[in-house]
Amino acid sequence: MSPTTAIAAPSRRRGIPARGLFEAIAGPHGIDRYLEQINPTLVLGECRAEVTAVEHGSEDSVTLALRANRAWNGLRAGQFVQVSVEIDGVRHNRCYSPASVEGRGRELEITVKRHPEGLVSNFLADHAQPGMVLGLSEADGDFHLPATRPGSVLLIGGGSGITPLMAILRTLCAEEYPGKIALLQYAPDPSRTIYREELERLEAENPNFTLSRSYTRAPGAGELDGHFSPTHLPQNDPCFTSAETFACGPPALLDAVRGTWANGLEQRLHVESFVPPALFPVGEPGTGSIRFAGSDLEVENSGASILEQAEQAGVPAQSGCRMGICHTCTCRKLSGSVKNLLTDEVSAAPDEEIQLCVSAPLSDLVIDL
Amino acid sequence: MSSTTESQIPLTPEQIQSFGEELDAIRQRVLADRGERDANYIRKVIRAQRGLEVAGRGLLWAGVFPPAWVAGTAALSLSKILDNMEIGHNVMHGQYDWMNDPALSGKQFEWDNACPADQWRHSHNYMHHTHTNIVGKDRDIGYGVLRMSEDQDWRPYYLANPVYATLLALFFQYGVALHDLEVERLRTGETKLADKRKLIAGIWKKVRRQTLKDYVIFPALSGPFFLFPLAGNATANLVRNVWSFTIIFCGHFPEGTHEFTEEETEDESRGEWYYRQLLGSANLSGSRPFHILSGNLSFQIEHHLFPDLPANRYAEISTEVREICERYGIPYNVGPLGKQFGSVVKKICRLALPDRKPRVDNPPAVAEQSGEQERVPVAV
Numbered sequence: 015m016s017p018t019t020a021i022a023a024p025s026r027r028r029g030i031p032a033r034g035l036f037e038a039i040a041g042p043h044g045i046d047r048y049l050e051q052i053n054p055t056l057v058l059g060e061c062r063a064e065v066t067a068v069e070h071g072s073e074d075s076v077t078l079a080l081r082a083n084r085a086w087n088g089l090r091a092g093q094f095v096q097v098s099v100e101i102d103g104v105r106h107n108r109c110y111s112p113a114s115v116e117g118r119g120r121e122l123e124i125t126v127k128r129h130p131e132g133l134v135s136n137f138l139a140d141h142a143q144p145g146m147v148l149g150l151s152e153a154d155g156d157f158h159l160p161a162t163r164p165g166s167v168l169l170i171g172g173g174s175g176i177t178p179l180m181a182i183l184r185t186l187c188a189e190e191y192p193g194k195i196a197l198l199q200y201a202p203d204p205s206r207t208i209y210r211e212e213l214e215r216l217e218a219e220n221p222n223f224t225l226s227r228s229y230t231r232a233p234g235a236g237e238l239d240g241h242f243s244p245t246h247l248p249q250n251d252p253c254f255t256s257a258e259t260f261a262c263g264p265p266a267l268l269d270a271v272r273g274t275w276a277n278g279l280e281q282r283l284h285v286e287s288f289v290p291p292a293l294f295p296v297g298e299p300g301t302g303s304i305r306f307a308g309s310d311l312e313v314e315n316s317g318a319s320i321l322e323q324a325e326q327a328g329v330p331a332q333s334g335c336r337m338g339i340c341h342t343c344t345c346r347k348l349s350g351s352v353k354n355l356l357t358d359e360v361s362a363a364p365d366e367e368i369q370l371c372v373s374a375p376l377s378d379l380v381i382d383l
Numbered sequence: 384m385s386s387t388t389e390s391q392i393p394l395t396p397e398q399i400q401s402f403g404e405e406l407d408a409i410r411q412r413v414l415a416d417r418g419e420r421d422a423n424y425i426r427k428v429i430r431a432q433r434g435l436e437v438a439g440r441g442l443l444w445a446g447v448f449p450p451a452w453v454a455g456t457a458a459l460s461l462s463k464i465l466d467n468m469e470i471g472h473n474v475m476h477g478q479y480d481w482m483n484d485p486a487l488s489g490k491q492f493e494w495d496n497a498c499p500a501d502q503w504r505h506s507h508n509y510m511h512h513t514h515t516n517i518v519g520k521d522r523d524i525g526y527g528v529l530r531m532s533e534d535q536d537w538r539p540y541y542l543a544n545p546v547y548a549t550l551l552a553l554f555f556q557y558g559v560a561l562h563d564l565e566v567e568r569l570r571t572g573e574t575k576l577a578d579k580r581k582l583i584a585g586i587w588k589k590v591r592r593q594t595l596k597d598y599v600i601f602p603a604l605s606g607p608f609f610l611f612p613l614a615g616n617a618t619a620n621l622v623r624n625v626w627s628f629t630i631i632f633c634g635h636f637p638e639g640t641h642e643f644t645e646e647e648t649e650d651e652s653r654g655e656w657y658y659r660q661l662l663g664s665a666n667l668s669g670s671r672p673f674h675i676l677s678g679n680l681s682f683q684i685e686h687h688l689f690p691d692l693p694a695n696r697y698a699e700i701s702t703e704v705r706e707i708c709e710r711y712g713i714p715y716n717v718g719p720l721g722k723q724f725g726s727v728v729k730k731i732c733r734l735a736l737p738d739r740k741p742r743v744d745n746p747p748a749v750a751e752q753s754g755e756q757e758r759v760p761v762a763v
């Protein structure tokens with residue numbers, strides 16, 4: 015069912031008779047399908063956000079200030095949201111970690127780094143402008159500041175992995191956090207460093223905050239040099255053995271960090287992987303496995319259509335024409351790549367609807383069935 | 384493929400193969416070209432429908448004033464027609480699934496009609512579109528109550544064929560809602576009512592909601608003048624019923640369209656499937672607004688060849704499809720609404736009576752059992 019109908023029931027239970035009446039007369043489409051005709055952010059059952067400002071922070075990134083609609087419940091510093099943007103008629107979803115201060119209501123800020131072949135990042139960098147409305151999800155993820163603030167905080171960020179750390183740092187500075195904060199930032203060179211000026215300003219204004227940067231392609235330009243190594247860690251408070259540590263960035267950085275935090279320190283380390291929204295690899299037909307998420311079943315890919323493989327595995331799949339015309343078997347593919355056997359079209363992005371009867375896997379696959 | 388079918392199709396296997404490939408090429412081209420234009424189109428239609436609906440409901444609220452009643456009823460009729468035809472029918476085919484927008488997802492869409500969307504998707508998208516015009520499999524042939532083909536054996540029950548057709552037209556949304564129940568199979572004992580409990584519960588839930596909205600809540604909002612919105616809503620539902628019945632019956636039943644037997648469509652190739660869709664469907668000619676109000680089902684042929692292509696593309700590709708048909712010598716049935724519907728009415732009346740020619744048992748081909756001269760002979 016649509017999100018609109020999904021939320022209608024609980025609100026009726028909460029005893030808002032007018033809402034129930036509105037949903038009854040707005041049926042079957044739901045009240046949001048009318049409200050959005052007046053203004054897309056008026057919808058009650060779906061989070062959406064309007065772009066209020068666009069800033070081209072570094073040469074390969076853009077920072078968007080967003081105002082979420084009333085359906086959105088806010089976030090904790092460090093969490094991520096899913097943002098939907100429509101490009102040439104097709105909706106694409108991507109996860110971003112807002113860099114906004116916790117508790118600022120419905121205002122949030124995301125920074126989008128251009129990836130050479132990134133459809134969404136390039137679209138937003140080129141076309142985002144105030145007034146544009148984007149789809150939004152509720153904030154999610156365990157990577158956030160604990161409600162009881164720790165004694166000291168160590169932040170380690172690589173590339174655009176700086177954004178959730180920025181949310182944590184800004185939040186701590188805004189609430190005049192008394193403990194020590196250190197940030198190790200890894201970036202290719204000063205011109206491609208997100209939040210450079212603001213970080214320098216925060217360091218000047220907050221004596222408890224120390225900023226150390228390493229420019230991996232511009233040795234000597236920062237306080238540190240090279241990729242992460244334990245020697246980069248501050249010697250005194252916030253010492254990595256006692257501070258609550260948040261690390262976010264590409265997998266290689268996180269692997270190096272995890273290695274250092276072994277031997278009982280793991281519980282103080284929070285990591286979040288930040289990888290470009292890469293498409294799933296396209297492999298050989300007939301390899302890999304299919305996982306049916308709803309049925310909690312996994313089978314070896316036989317190379318046949320996903321519908322046939324689901325039926326063989328005993329997964330309750332709906333089916334009809336078995337020739338790709340009736341869309342009865344249409345299902346959401348959560349991850350992996352598939353080929354449409356009629357059109358040879360490859361679907362390699364996460365979260366796309368596919369027709370099971372005419373699709374065959376090209377990689378490990380997770381199907382919402 | 385059975386030998387019967389081979390004798391019927393006037394094309395060589397090579398021809399039917401290349402015919403199928405030419406149609407596949409059109410499909411591929413449009414699939415690759417779908418984009419913002421199609422998204423904007425369907426959103427524009429939805430915007431118009433929502434506007435007409437709100438205006439219609441508002442005017443009918445004040446329906447005690449005759450001009451408001453007339454304008455409100457007209458607006459609501461148009462709204463229901465757009466909702467069911469150009470939006471509901473087409474979105475539920477999955478024509479806009481590629482947009483990845485939950486509000487336009489074929490599997491989630493629900494329409495302003497007594498028929499629950501999930502049952503419609505089964506009876507229409509699957510049963511009707513896969514088994515188009517196969518007597519005994521495509522239950523759209525007569526909806527289980529009418530005799531629409533000589534291949535349905537005549538019984539005295541069918542003497543009232545025109546009466547049933549009129550009733551079906553007037554109450555079409557309920558006819559469609561009961562479609563998946565397969566009433567005629569219940570009657571013959573092929574299926575049991577007990578097996579249909581879930582289906583009935585679904586229909587009851589949807590009918591109750593629709594009834595509550597159109598015949599209780601909206602009239603109640605007008606207080607003592609409740610009769611005016613009540614009559615307006617009933618009229619709008621009636622107008623939509625008769626309109627959609629007319630368009631849908633013109634899609635498969637004008638003279639010249641063909642029915643098929645289960646035997647002759649066994650092991651069909653893709654080319655043969657296209658061929659059957661073509662012979663079983665008929666188009667309506669008309670203006671652009673007419674095509675939009677028909678849900679582009681005026682391009683029934685293109686819709687049946689490519690049921691999941693965005694309907695706003697059918698007009699564009701119809702010239703190509705027609706050209707291909709001419710080249711292969713395949714009849715392309717098109718005519719204005721008056722002519723096509725006239726021939727449907729004639730057929731409904733003619734089939735009320737027993738066939739003039741005695742039926743041949745196990746006829747070799749569809750075309751040969753019909754005595755109609757206007758039928759295009761397809762047998763070689």
